Amino acid sequence: xxxxxxxxxxxxxxxxxxxxxxxxxxxxxxxxxxGLVNRKGLVQVLQFSHNPNNDDYKLLELPSCILDTLKVGxxxxxxxDHQDEAVLCTDNATYDLKMADTSNSxxxxxxxVLPKDEAFKxxxxxxxxxxxxxxxxxxxxxxxxxxxxxKLKYLLAEELYKGPENEQNEDHLQDDxxxxxxxxxLYDLLSxxxxxxxxxLEALKKIEALEIDGHWRLLDADYKDRVxxxxxxxxxxxxxxxEAVPVKECCDILEELEPRNILEHCLNCYGEITxxxxxxxxxxxxxxxxxxxxxxxxxxxxxRQAGRFNYHEFMDSWQQSVPEGMTTxxxxxxxxxxxxxxxxxxxxxxxxxxxxPDDPVLRFMKLFKVQPKWTxxxxxxxxxxxxxxxQSLNALLMKHARSSxxxxxxxxxxxxxxx
Numbered sequence: 001x002x003x004x005x006x007x008x009x010x011x012x013x014x015x016x017x018x019x020x021x022x023x024x025x026x027x028x029x030x031x032x033x034x035g036l037v038n039r040k041g042l043v044q045v046l047q048f049s050h051n052p053n054n055d056d057y058k059l060l061e062l063p064s065c066i067l068d069t070l071k072v073g074x075x076x077x078x079x080x081d082h083q084d085e086a087v088l089c090t091d092n093a094t095y096d097l098k099m100a101d102t103s104n105s106x107x108x109x110x111x112x113v114l115p116k117d118e119a120f121k122x123x124x125x126x127x128x129x130x131x132x133x134x135x136x137x138x139x140x141x142x143x144x145x146x147x148x149x150x151k152l153k154y155l156l157a158e159e160l161y162k163g164p165e166n167e168q169n170e171d172h173l174q175d176d177x178x179x180x181x182x183x184x185x186l187y188d189l190l191s192x193x194x195x196x197x198x199x200x201l202e203a204l205k206k207i208e209a210l211e212i213d214g215h216w217r218l219l220d221a222d223y224k225d226r227v228x229x230x231x232x233x234x235x236x237x238x239x240x241x242x243e244a245v246p247v248k249e250c251c252d253i254l255e256e257l258e259p260r261n262i263l264e265h266c267l268n269c270y271g272e273i274t275x276x277x278x279x280x281x282x283x284x285x286x287x288x289x290x291x292x293x294x295x296x297x298x299x300x301x302x303x304r305q306a307g308r309f310n311y312h313e314f315m316d317s318w319q320q321s322v323p324e325g326m327t328t329x330x331x332x333x334x335x336x337x338x339x340x341x342x343x344x345x346x347x348x349x350x351x352x353x354x355x356x357p358d359d360p361v362l363r364f365m366k367l368f369k370v371q372p373k374w375t376x377x378x379x380x381x382x383x384x385x386x387x388x389x390x391q392s393l394n395a396l397l398m399k400h401a402r403s404s405x406x407x408x409x410x411x412x413x414x415x416x417x418x419x
Contacts, residue, residue, distance in 0.1 A: 024127045042120055044130045046109060052135040057108055059139035061100075066090060066142065079194045088142055092198035093389075095142040106136040144389045147195030149203045150358030155192060156209060158182035160220040164259055183215035207354070210265045219262070225301055227258050227266050232294070232323060242289040242323050244274070250287075270294055289323075295332040298322050303337055303350035311339055311346035335381030338371065353382045360386045364400040368415040375412055 022045045066076060069090050078097065080086040088095045109130050113119040159182045161167075184192075186200070193200055209216050219227075234253060235245060251263045271289040298321045303309060319328045333339075335353040340346065351370065357363050360383075367374065367382055380393060387396050397403070401413040 022127070022129075027127065042113070043127045044112060045127065046107070046130050046132050048132045048135070052132055054134050057134050057136075059106060059108070059136050061139055061141045063142065066095075077190075079191075081192070084148075084194060087145070087148065087194045089194070089196040092196050093144055094147045094194065094196050094199060096145045097140055097142055099138055100141045101138055102136075106139065107132045108134045108136065146386070146388055147193075147199040147203070148358065149193065149195060149199075152189065152193050152195075152200070152203055153207070153354075155182070155184055155189065156207075156216065156218040159217065160223075161212060161217040161262075162220040162223045163226075183217065185214055186211075186216065189216060208265075208269045210261070212261070219265075221304065224266065227262055228270065228297060229301075230254055230257060231263065231266060235289075235323060242291075242294070242325065245271070245287045245289060247273075247285045247287055270297065291326045292332060295322055295326060295328045296336060299328070299333055300336055300350065300352070303348070306349075308347040308349045311341070311348045314348050353385075356382060360396070360400060364415070368401075373406065373412040373414050375410055379413060 024043065027043050027045070062070075066088075069076065074091065077089045078086050079089055086097045088097045109132050112130055186197075189200060190197060195203065204216060207218065209218050211217075231245075231250065231254065234240075234250060235242060240246070240250075245267070247264070247267065250267070251260050254263055267287045267289075270293045271287040274286050274288045275284070295318075299318055302314065302318060302321065315328070322328060333348075336350065337348055338351040339348045356366055363383065363386060367379065371378075376393075376397075379397075383393065383396060387393055397413055400416070402416050403411055403413050406412050
């Protein structure tokens with residue numbers, strides 16, 4: 001057996017190194033007895049401290065992407081309330097933090113040097129003493145995961161924004177903690193929600209939250225309906241194309257009824273900014289409203305008011321509700337409604353994916369209670385946000401569902417468990 005460019009020789013704990021120093025001659029005798037040849041370089045003698053099993057240090061194994069984050073001076077954060085399993089967050093990703101066992105003891109040795117280190121080459125003595133401060137058989141490992149965002153919905157639902165007329169006087173409530181409003185800054189949310197900052201901001205955008213006076217808020221559904229229908233009614237009155245809604249003129253007219261920032265937020269939720277040069281050379285900002293988003297808005301607007309709706313009557317009412325030039329399609333209902341075409345008459349009802357549990361097991365249980373068998377196209381809108389990084393929807397379905405073929409030859413998915 002060949003000894004590498006340096007050796008580590010152990011001593012038992014309990015004896016002081018200074019009183020019983022290991023000599024280079026002792027090391028060579030041990031190496032000879034072990035059959036080690038071609039010995040060269042620095043020899044480090046390791047001795048256990050008096051309390052090598054102390055719990056002062058924890059070992060954490062990091063992938064290169066997180067290690068590089070720390071090397072450039074950025075930080076990572078461990079997040080979770082007392083009842084949560086801890087996660088580790090970088091600026092843009094979330095990782096499970098799990099305890100792992102190792103069959104080989106891991107020794108923590110301060111000042112231990114490797115052949116590639118400058119200190120290894122600059123040591124004057126060929127023999128140095130190192131103390132093993134602690135010994136570990138467990139360590140923390142990290143694995144990237146989906147952010148845990150379910151708490152975000154509950155926090156923002158505590159104080160929905162219902163219009164300026166319904167806002168309580170904040171100054172009046174500061175001295176009354178019982179009546180103080182439950183509103184949250186981004187910092188507050190980061191301290192409560194297990195997600196990176198980038199993932200949290202993306203989730204806030206997805207659920208159409210907005211920042212009002214430094215706090216993130218969700219619009220009450222009825223209030224949002226009022227604002228959006230007001231914009232679309234004005235569009236019809238002014239005979240504006242839904243592909244070119246003048247932002248300034250629209251907000252100037254409706255600002256008497258609703259705050260400007262709310263109007264701009266709703267325009268942003270249902271469209272995107274475009275620019276248009278006028279004959280005078282001025283550049284006027286316009287919004288092009290999304291046909292898909294507006295059609296989905298009206299579908300939910302109609303379905304939210306009812307239980308089960310006659311499917312054919314709904315489709316007629318829906319098409320009549322949308323702005324002229326827009327065409328409703330069954331695809332617009334994905335993730336917001338379910339149908340039963342075997343019923344007499346066929347029916348449709350509101351079933352939004354946003355109301356489902358964030359936990360995959362609970363999500364699938366809920367889905368299979370509502371409908372025992374799903375085709376891939378039916379279930380896909382309701383599970384697409386559940387896939388972990390690097391996981392496909394097919395892999396997710398294999399884990400939580402059983403596949404079979406129905407009498408028509410179509411592949412369907414059903415529960416693995418009896419409900």
